Amino acid sequence: MASAAVESFVTKQLDLLELEREAEVEERRSWQENVSLKELQSRGVCLLKLQVSSQRTGLYGRLLVTFEPRRCMSAAVLPSNSFTSGDIVGLYEEGSQLATGILTRITQKLVTVAFDESHDFQLSLDREHSYRLLKLANDITYKRLKKTLITLKKYHSGPASSLTEVLFGGSDPSPASEIPPLTFYNTTLDASQQEAVWFALSQKELAIVHGPPGTGKTTTVVEIILQAVKRGSKVLCCAPSNVAVDNLVEQLARWKQRLLRLGHPARLLESVQRHSLDAVLARGDGARIVADIREDIDQVLAKSKKTQDKREKSNFRNEIKLLRKELKEREEAAMLESLVAANVVLATNTGASPDGPLKLLPDGHFDVVVIDECAQALEASCWIPLLKARKCVLAGDHRQLPPTTISHKAALAGLSLSLMERLAGGHGASSVRTLSVQYRMHQAIARWASEALYHGQLTTHPSVAGHLLRDLPGVAATEETGVALLLVDTAGCGLFELEGADELSKGNPGEVRLVSLHVQALVDAGVQAGDVAVIAPYNLQVDLLRQSLTHRHPELEIKSVDGFQGREKEAVILSFVRSNRKGEVGFLAENRRINVAVTRARRHVAVVCDSRTVNSHAFLKTLVDYFTEHGEVRTAFEYLDDIVPENYSREGAQGPGQAGAKPRGSAATARGAPGSRRPTGAVLDRKKPGTAPLSSKAQPQPVLNGGGREGARSRGGAEQFRDVITEFVASEKTQLEFPASLDSQDRMWVHQIAEEYGLRHESAGEGKERFITVSKRVPLAPAAPEPPAGPGSKAPLCPEPPSPAQTEPPIGEQSSRGQPDLKALHLDRLQRAGSQQEQQAREGPRATGSGPRKLPEKKKKKGAEGPMAIDLPSGEDFDALVSAAIKADNTCGLAKCSASIVTLGQLCLHCGRRYCLSHHLPEIHGCGERARAHARQRISREGVLYAGSGTKDRSLDPAKRAQLQRRLDKKLDQLTGQRRAKRKEKGK
Known part of the structure; x- marks a missing residue:
């Protein structure tokens, strides 16, 4: 049963990984062909206009180069980006790639990249030289995942055979073993943490520790590792990211354990680099001998380049072969000694692959595999370390961020389903212990979560x-x-x-x-x-x-x-x-x-x-x-x-x-x-x-x-x-x-x-x-008082908001469609202003502080034609209400303007309202920000700001043109060299 489940799982995962790989390659290809460098920077995968701040030798012989933004101003900062420590990046100058390195550190103002010593390029410290960094695709991880899945499909006998049966449902977990009372290293553990430690130690194949935010999951995992080492177990501890692994290294180092951190030193935090394999080897007894052999190889290579005698060149090549063989043997012996001496070996999931240093260890060397942040890792990557031990402890929280994927199709098909989430749903409480007390948040925050x-x-x-x-x-x-x-x-x-x-x-x-x-x-x-x-x-x-x-x-x-x-x-x-x-x-x-x-x-x-x-x-x-x-x-x-x-x-x-407010009926509310x-x-x-x-x-x-x-x-x-x-x-x-x-x-x-x-x-x-x-608002030009609308009208004691019958039906209808009724808002404000002026006119100098000014006849006529003179009918007279709205629609959309737009008017594309020729520009009537955003989108998409203002400039970018020119020159030189060689042969 388990073998069929394994085969089905492997087949599906290989297909999904292929989809993910294709999506990644397609994304990178589209970036290079269709996306500008500025757009790549806005997506967070490229950093432009960098200058060299400093360069030094470190990380055991590697070149460390620190870049900063070109200082047009003193407070230059890097743009928002997705770069993290450990990313593989390409260094470019103009159109050509100079080198490939590994990002070691990034802040808001600086980024440091480590280049291997084999790169002999020179970086200028001149501010006139500008560089860029581009995040590169990495097919090493994909190859390791694919190789592991194929190994899993063929895996029948080995230390993890019983574990594989349990994880794929072929058999139930074995009964828990009896363990003596524990003496905890960390005496501050709460009851749920102590229960999780005891449970993890007593299980024979599988233990899952579910740690919600702030519950001390990493503290619990560290205690499990310490207790396992105390019982004589060799532990392989992994996590999907370098940051998570380094966090475990820092906490374990406080307890003076023999640790060994695998991985490129450039990907490690400075505080844990002394536990890296490179650092341990550099401190070892054979470090001096290895360095001498490297010097001998360099000297022999230099002699080989100088001589022209074929026999001497052959002797030098044989000598280099012997030296390299001796170098490899001594390095592997030193690595094996370091690996065996360590009680806890730590690496990322993919860093524990069989093609790395762990290939030197015999099968079954590790007793327990611990995977922290398991819910953030692809299940395929978890199987790289899982095949190395008979027991595993998984820790994480499958209700936080899932594994990162590029292909949406692959994620929906199951690639984003982590091993921890799958097992927690399948095995349930029998294999899971949840940490229940959080030590981070105020209870109001924690209660929502x-x-x-x-x-x-x-x-x-x-x-x-x-x-x-x-x-x-x-x-x-x-x-x-x-x-x-x-x-x-x-x-x-x-x-x-x-x-x-x-x-x-x-x-x-x-x-x-x-x-x-x-x-x-x-x-x-x-x-x-x-x-x-x-x-x-x-x-x-x-x-x-x-x-x-x-x-x-x-x-x-x-x-x-x-x-x-x-x-x-x-x-x-x-x-x-x-x-x-x-x-x-x-x-x-x-x-x-x-x-x-x-x-x-x-x-x-x-x-x-x-x-x-x-x-x-x-x-x-x-x-x-x-x-x-x-x-x-x-x-x-x-x-x-x-x-x-x-x-x-x-x-x-x-x-x-x-x-003064009219009572609202139930129908209006509804x-x-x-x-x-x-x-x-x-x-x-x-x-x-x-x-x-x-x-x-x-x-x-x-x-x-x-x-x-x-x-x-x-x-x-x-x-x-x-x-x-x-x-x-x-x-x-x-x-x-x-x-x-x-x-x-x-x-x-x-x-x-x-x-x-x-x-x-x-x-x-x-x-x-x-x-x-x-x-109170002071009206700019109060109109002359108008006679009452009818004999039954009464002057209101104070300006009141419009009644529901007047404004609510259109606003309610518009709100139900989720669209703004700006004309209703406009009419509402006009009526409110009219009510204020009427109130001021009736109260006389007592309300305004001076008597109403009498306007010229021409001014009064103009005012009568504008929206200020609109007398909205009651809600029962629907035809009159429509007529009033149509009349209002024939005036400029600006609240303070009463110009007619029946003959001449401009429609604003951004707010959908019509304005007179004096106020139709977006910057005048309040749509300036939307107009600028629209212009930026259009010129980015079409290359022109206005229709008919010319064609988009489709000429090549100068940097790309220079790159193509260099490739053409190189090709011409190759062809020229081939022709010369043929002529010489004919001449002989």
């Missing part, structure tokens, strides 16, 4: 349950540092996403501004910038964030989600980027990616997002709902004073007891958008953030754009502010100040209600000193 992904099994240790940023030394208690969960909602604020030139990468400048303000607030409160991480899912957004923040906060880490797995920060700020009317979230829909992003934080998580967009995805909606219920919610209006509400909706904003947001919670009675570790009372929600969570709650808090503002509107006062004692939610209500009444509303001050000033 526990409920959403870990079936409520994750608990929080009391030492971290209530810790906040304000508890750190030197950090002041502010609104930002006193809350664990913060949601900054941009719904309805018009902060839409931008597309990159390839329409794959996304950015959101509005969210960049919000993140920058929040980072500054944390730093001003005393939080160290190095304790804060900013995470964004797209490279374009990472670049925008770095441009905005790096020069002010150099220690601040700004990366994508993948760059933070396995790490933690005191505060994490997430920018979700996506904000569009279609509700598209892209690969934000990967639940495990969001889990990793949120659970990197210890004390504070801030999410900046458009709730209307992200709520279209069920999992993201649960995150937003959780933050709404257990955290603090703010709107972008509280941070940015220059944004204009996009498709602003007043549904649900008027309380039933508001003076017509609202399905996801319409309503004010929730008694604002003035709720607890301040941070007074309790986790509040059970639902937090209020901003009323923006008609899209949000359902369910009406108490509106008492909003009504108190509404009464104050209503009294202010009816009074002679021109300015009203609210005290700094209001919290962020209270300020949101004030902003919202003031906007409804057409008042100016501004926030000033920082932190606890922040307050709001509300003032």
Whole structure:
């Protein structure tokens, strides 16, 4: 049974690996043929315009070259990229490749590459020389995986035969063996960690340790290794990445174990290089002899090049053969001695391949194979070390990031299914032990992860349950540092996403501004910038964030989600980027990616997002709902004073007891958008953030754009502010100040209600000193008072928002389709302005401070023709309402312009509204940013800015042209040399 399962598995995996390889090769080929170097840099696989900062000899004879961006300015930083330590990179100058090296270290300003000593090129330190680095495809890994799968298919007898039967379902795991009571090296292990150690040691074939975020998985794995060594076992410890392996080396080194780290020294952290095989050999007794043999080989090669005698050349070749044979024997003997002496050998999964140093060891040398971060590794790569021992311990978390793949088709077909995920689902609790106590996150953060992904099994240790940023030394208690969960909602604020030139990468400048303000607030409160991480899912957004923040906060880490797995920060700020009317979230829909992003934080998580967009995805909606219920919610209006509400909706904003407001019928309420947001919670009675570790009372929600969570709650808090503002509107006062004692939610209500009444509303001050000033708008050109519409009309006591019958049907219909009704917004504002002017005219000098000015007859006539003179009928007269809308559509779309556009008018391609010839330019009426983004996309795609402005320049890039010219010259030289050789032969 197992053999058939193995054969089926191998056949399928080989096909999927072939798909993955083809996808990788095709991607690299398309990059070279179709994608510009600048575009490659934006995708994170190329670094342009680098200069040499320094070069030195290190890593046991290798050349280390450090590059930095060309310094057009003092604070030059590298663009956002996907380079990591250990990547194979190509070094290019102009069009030619100079060498291939291995990236050893990369920061925001520097990148260091190690080149083998065989490369004899010279790099100029002149700033005029410019270089670039390109990430290269590596077929060594693919060949090793393919070879391992073929070996697995033929594997019948060996140390891992019984293990193979268990892992493929051919037999059940053997009963656990009895082990004596354990004396733990680490005495601080909790009960679940101790149980996992005992379980791993007692199993005979398979043990799985599931470690959710912050539960001390690596600490548990280290204890398992130490206990296995104590029992006399030889351990092979692997992980899919060099960083994960080095982390284990650092922790094991504290316990003074005999370790040996396999792998290229350039791929290792400096702190663990002394445990590398190269370092151990360099310290060995035979190191001097090996160095002497290498010198002898170099001397013989030099003599061979100088002599012209054939007999002497033959003697030199024989001597070199003997020297190289002796060199190989001595090196292998030294390596074997080091391998046998080590209790723990550590390597990446592919680094443990049979074509490496481990080929020198006999079969069955290792007793246990431990694979950490197993859920991040391709299953095929796990079989490289698994075939070397009779027992394995797998550790990881299959609810965090899956294995990285390029081929979407291969991933869906099963390539992204890790060995740990497959076995955890197949064997269940009999082979799995889960660590249940986390030591990283505030309980509000951990509870979301526990409920959403870990079936409520994750608990929080009391030492971290209530810790906040304000508890750190030197950090002041502010609104930002006193809350664990913060949601900054941009719904309805018009902060839409931008597309990159390839329409794959996304950015959101509005969210960049919000993140920058929040980072500054944390730093001003005393939080160290190095304790804060900013995470964004797209490279374009990472670049925008770095441009905005790096020069002010150099220690601040700004990366994508993948760059933070396995790490933690005191505060994490997430920018979700996506904000569009279609509700598209892209690969934000990967639940495990969001889990990793949120659970990197210890004390504070801030999410900046458009709730209307992200709520279209069920999992993201649960995150937003959780933050709404257990955290603090703010709107972008509280941070940015220059944004204009996009498709602003007043549904649900008027309380039933508001003076002068018409009662809302049930039918009008039912017509609202399905996801319409309503004010929730008694604002003035709720607890301040941070007074309790986790509040059970639902937090209020901003009323923006008609899209949000359902369910009406108490509106008492909003009504108190509404009464104050209503009294202010009816009074002679021109300015009203609210005290700094209001919290962020209270300020949101004030902003919202003031906007409804057409008042100016501004926030000033920082932190606890922040307050709001509300003032009346002064009309630019108040129109003359008009007679009442009819004998039954009454002058309102104060300007009131439009009734539901007038505005709600069109806005509700538009919201249900997910499109903005800008004309309805325009009419709404016009009526509000007309009501204000009518009120001022009726109250006389007492309201305005001076009598109404009488305008000339011509001016009055012009005003009568514009949108200010439109008298909207009641909701029952539908034909009149349509006629009024048509009349309004014949005027310029700019709110302050009343010019007619019946004959001459221009349609804006970006907002879909018509404007007069004075305001039709996007930069004038507010679409400048969209116009610039559209122009960038068009010129990148078509090569021209306007249709008919010429053809795209299809000439070759100068660097590529020079490269082709060199290849042509080289070919011509070869052909010329061949002709000369033929002539000489004929001459003889």
